[in-house]
Structure formats: structure tokens, C-alpha cells
Amino acid sequence: MRAGQVLDPATGLTWQRAISPAMPADNAAGYCAKLTLGGHEWRLPGVQELATTVDESRVP
Secondary structure, three states: OOOOEEEOOOOOOEEEOOOOOOOOHHHHHHHHHHOOHHHOOOOOOOHHHHHOOOOHHHOO
16 A cells, blocks of 8 residues: 555545545535545545444443
8 A cells, every 4th residue: 555545445446545625515526536645546525435434332
């Protein structure tokens, strides 16, 4: 795995490790499309994909 990326072993998805700048939702897809991290083509994750990043054991 390259710097700035993290692999989710449960899903096989690669995520950007850094926090992205705050932006309106309409701009997020464009931000992902222009991201050049690791030579991957990036896209905005769906709700179900985002849910895989939540550690339920830490949710009160």
C-alpha cells in the first residue's frame, strides 16, 4: 500500500488516509475524480461503502 492510502481488508477497498478539505457535496465527486493519489482512479464512495468504515464497537 502506498503512503496516504489504507486498504480495508474486509471489503478490498482502498481509501485516502488523509482528511479531505471541507467542500459542498456537489464538489466531492469532482474532487475524487481529480485525485491522483497512488495512480488510482478515485470515486466518491456510496453510503454502504462508507458504513464499512464505522467501528461498531466504538459506537455508544
